[in-house]
Amino acid sequence: MMAAMSAAILPAPFTMVLLAALLTGVGALNTGPIAVAGLVSYLVFSGLDAVTKIAARGQAPSSA
Numbered sequence: 058m059m060a061a062m063s064a065a066i067l068p069a070p071f072t073m074v075l076l077a078a079l080l081t082g083v084g085a086l087n088t089g090p091i092a093v094a095g096l097v098s099y100l101v102f103s104g105l106d107a108v109t110k111i112a113a114r115g116q117a118p119s120s121a
Contacts, residue, residue: 064095065102071095 060077064070074095078088 060091060095061098065098068099070099 059081060073064073067073074088074092077091077095083091
């Protein structure tokens with residue numbers, strides 16, 4: 058959870074995964090789920106950002 062939320066907000070998912078793994082002191086085998094959570098959250102929020110930009114570009118300006 059520590060890596061997933063920070064990787065979603067900041068554009069540095071690998072750094073957040075390593076930071077969370079080193080701070081909690083988990084081993085190499087337990088770093089895998091942290092990496093998956095961080096990368097998935099980063100990709101989801103990047104995809105949502107891309108979709109909102111495409112949707113905003115497709116809207117016509119309102120006429121007053």
